[in-house]
Amino acid sequence: MYRPKVFISQWMPPIGVDMIRQYCDVDYYNGTTPLSKQDFISRAKEADALLIFMCDTIDGQIVQSIPNVRVISSFGKGYDNIDVTACTAQNILVTINPDALTDSTADIAIGLILSLARNILPSDSSIRSGKFNGWHATNFLGRDFHHSRLGIIGFGAIGQAIARRAKGFDTEICYYDVVRQTAAEQELGAVYKPLEELLNQSDFLVVAVNLQPDTIHLLSRNELQQVKPGSFLINISRGSIVDEQAVAEALDDGRLQGYAADVFEFEDRMVPQRPSYIPSSLLEMREKTVFTPHIGTGTIEARERLAVSSANQLLAALHGQIPSGAVNRVNPPKLLP
Incomplete structure (x- = not known):
């Protein structure tokens, strides 16, 4: 049975990685520093699907350089870092997490x-x-x-x-x-x-x-x-x-x-x-x-919810279903039975 290739572009809680590994061959960059554009393309170009993060910029150049990719699942809710128009033109379904965060x-x-x-x-x-001397009528x-x-x-x-x-x-x-x-x-x-x-x-x-x-x-x-x-x-x-x-x-x-x-x-x-x-x-x-340093989802529980949700969004698309977080009108690829 064909196992789709998935590139995960940064660290995420293991629960989400393990979910994807049950069905797909995974190239997992287990790092927290974003890859350069060249390194990102090198690892993503053979993949069928990507799981990407806010600090990844998916612009038109990257979209043109990943001809095999059919699904991009974003680990988050916003997708302003993704050129959705370019993805749609290349028949790439883009999905986010509508509720997890x-x-x-x-x-x-x-x-x-x-x-x-x-x-x-x-x-x-x-x-x-060391300057506090006790209660004061006008302190702060x-x-x-x-x-x-x-x-x-x-x-x-x-x-x-x-x-x-x-x-x-x-x-x-x-x-x-x-x-x-x-x-x-x-x-x-x-x-x-x-x-x-x-x-x-x-x-x-x-x-x-x-x-x-x-x-x-x-x-x-x-x-x-x-x-x-x-x-x-x-x-x-x-x-x-x-x-x-x-x-x-x-x-x-x-x-x-x-x-x-x-x-x-x-x-x-x-x-x-x-x-x-x-x-x-x-x-x-x-x-x-x-x-605060962009920690709105910075809890252990929220990151685990995002990992599970991102994996589910990606796998749903690979099963030929339209994920609940789909943001463009592209038919899912159905690379999994």
Whole structure:
């Protein structure tokens, strides 16, 4: 019986690798540093299917160099690092994980909100400095999250999961999305608002939209001038949805009171003219910012869920089925019975 060839381009929890090995011959790069484009192509060109990661950039050149590949399964939910149009033209099915990372990403959004609003990082630094002398009436006064107005930009699975958690804080939940989510409005008591209204009425704003050409710098200088003075902005989706330099300016002039992010513009390799790193002006604002190194899915449980889901998506396609996470209209290859 024919065993399809699968190239796994980075480390993943063994449970997913073992699932694929039951049915396929696997070339597994068990490393955490991305391969060069040349090395990636060298290992991928003989494969029938790929399991790739966020730091792999699947551009048109790579697509043209892997003529045997019929399935690309992405270890994640976003697919802005994949040229889906080029894949479709070459009859390559692209699939993602629609649900495996939702809850963990929503958890870190709440963590960033609380860390930012309650000055947890500067408070921790103060303790460690040895200067803490006990309770003080004005030490690190923050802002309440409970009973505030939370604005969520993008009300898909992750945005709704954030809203469910925020309900426990008795927040007023508002959202903006290009598509009204009426069922979620009823379930969560969420109120739809146009983006401009959401910006100028929310105490806390969370960005939870996909990165697409029309969402690059969705929050730029113009939009940030419309936010409620003294509000907080949290980004857990993709860095390039926010203009980081404009964020630094809004923090400097006091329009924003704080900014927290788990994602950054420099990570988005498919975005033209992306910066080389996070602006120094943002990094220097230690009292007003909280940053984490893209760990929204950084739990043992989430990574194992992603490994299982990525394997299932890939194997479903190889069995000739359309995976639940398919993002383009390509007939699956049916290389497995």
